[in-house]
Amino acid sequence: MESVPPPAGQVDLRARVLGFVDGISRDTGYRAPEESERRTVASGVGLLLDGRLGSARERLAEADYRLRVLTDEADGRRYAEVADGAGEYVRGWGRVYVALDGPARWSVQVPHPIADLDTEQLGVDTLRGAPGGVLVLAGAHRRAGEDGEADVAHRRDTVFHEVTRELVARGLPGVQIHGFANKTVPGRHVVVSTGAGDHALPDARALADGLAAAGLDTCRAWRSRCVLEGRTNKQGRQAAEAEVPFLHLEFNRDVRAEEDLARRAVDELRHVVRRWARAGEESDAEAGAKTGAAA
Known part of the structure; x- marks a missing residue:
C-alpha cells in the first residue's frame, strides 16, 4: 500500500458534503460522460481502494478529477475525497x-441529491458511523440534462454507475437512499427493499425490524406490496447479477426533515453497515489463515 499523504486539514465532513449539495439545482448543468471518461474516474477510484493513492491521483487527473485527503473534525477519521x-x-x-x-x-x-431532499444527510451520517465505508454521491439534479440522462439510478452510462460497478466487482455490499413525499405512501415512514435481487434479505429483515422497533412504520417489500420497491434500479440490478447484497431504501419527508426521526433511521443503518464491516474483516482473516496454512 502506498503511504497516505498528510491530510489537507480538518474539515466538518458533513458540512462539506452538504455544502457541495447545496450548489445543485435543476438549473445546474449536466454533461453525459463519454465511456472513456466514466471508466477513467472509476478506475481511479479502484486504485484508491487498492491503497495506491499516488496512482489514483494521476489516473483521476486524466478526467480532470482531484483527490484530497481530509480529516473529519468530528472524530479524527481520514477520508479521501x-x-x-x-x-x-x-x-x-x-x-x-x-x-x-x-x-x-x-x-x-445517494443518487438523487436535492431532488430527494436531505437524503445526502442520511448518507454522510451513515458513512461517519462505521469503518470501511464509501459514499457515492451524484452531482446533478435527477431532472438536469436531457431525456433523463442525469437520473443515475436508472442509467448505466454515468460516472455514478461506473463507480458502483467498481465496488460491486470487489464484492462490496451497498445501501442506496431515496426519498418520497408523505402522500406517496400514506402512513409509512420507510420502504425497505432488496431491489432486483434477494442477497441482502437477512440484512433487510434485520433493518426493517430495527426501524420498526425505533418507531418508524416500515413497508417490507419482500412480504407486502409496497410502492417504490426499486426493482428496476440499475445499481440494484447490477448487484443482483453479481450476487452482491444491495438494499434500496425510501424514506418519507418526515424522516428526512425531523432530526429525531433521521437519527433513529441512521442508527439502524449503522447497525447494518457495521455488520458488513465485521463480515469483511472476518472474511479477510479467514482467507489469511488459509494462506498461512497453505504456506
Whole structure:
C-alpha cells in the first residue's frame, strides 16, 4: 500500500458534503460522460481502494478529477475525497468519499441529491458511523440534462454507475437512499427493499425490524406490496447479477426533515453497515489463515 499523504486539514465532513449539495439545482448543468471518461474516474477510484493513492491521483487527473485527503473534525477519521476539478456544477458527475481507516467494506449511495431532499444527510451520517465505508454521491439534479440522462439510478452510462460497478466487482455490499413525499405512501415512514435481487434479505429483515422497533412504520417489500420497491434500479440490478447484497431504501419527508426521526433511521443503518464491516474483516482473516496454512 502506498503511504497516505498528510491530510489537507480538518474539515466538518458533513458540512462539506452538504455544502457541495447545496450548489445543485435543476438549473445546474449536466454533461453525459463519454465511456472513456466514466471508466477513467472509476478506475481511479479502484486504485484508491487498492491503497495506491499516488496512482489514483494521476489516473483521476486524466478526467480532470482531484483527490484530497481530509480529516473529519468530528472524530479524527481520514477520508479521501474524489471530486470534479473541471467545474462540478457544469458536468454534474458527482463525488466519492472513501474512508481511509482500513479496507473498503461497504458503500452508501445517494443518487438523487436535492431532488430527494436531505437524503445526502442520511448518507454522510451513515458513512461517519462505521469503518470501511464509501459514499457515492451524484452531482446533478435527477431532472438536469436531457431525456433523463442525469437520473443515475436508472442509467448505466454515468460516472455514478461506473463507480458502483467498481465496488460491486470487489464484492462490496451497498445501501442506496431515496426519498418520497408523505402522500406517496400514506402512513409509512420507510420502504425497505432488496431491489432486483434477494442477497441482502437477512440484512433487510434485520433493518426493517430495527426501524420498526425505533418507531418508524416500515413497508417490507419482500412480504407486502409496497410502492417504490426499486426493482428496476440499475445499481440494484447490477448487484443482483453479481450476487452482491444491495438494499434500496425510501424514506418519507418526515424522516428526512425531523432530526429525531433521521437519527433513529441512521442508527439502524449503522447497525447494518457495521455488520458488513465485521463480515469483511472476518472474511479477510479467514482467507489469511488459509494462506498461512497453505504456506
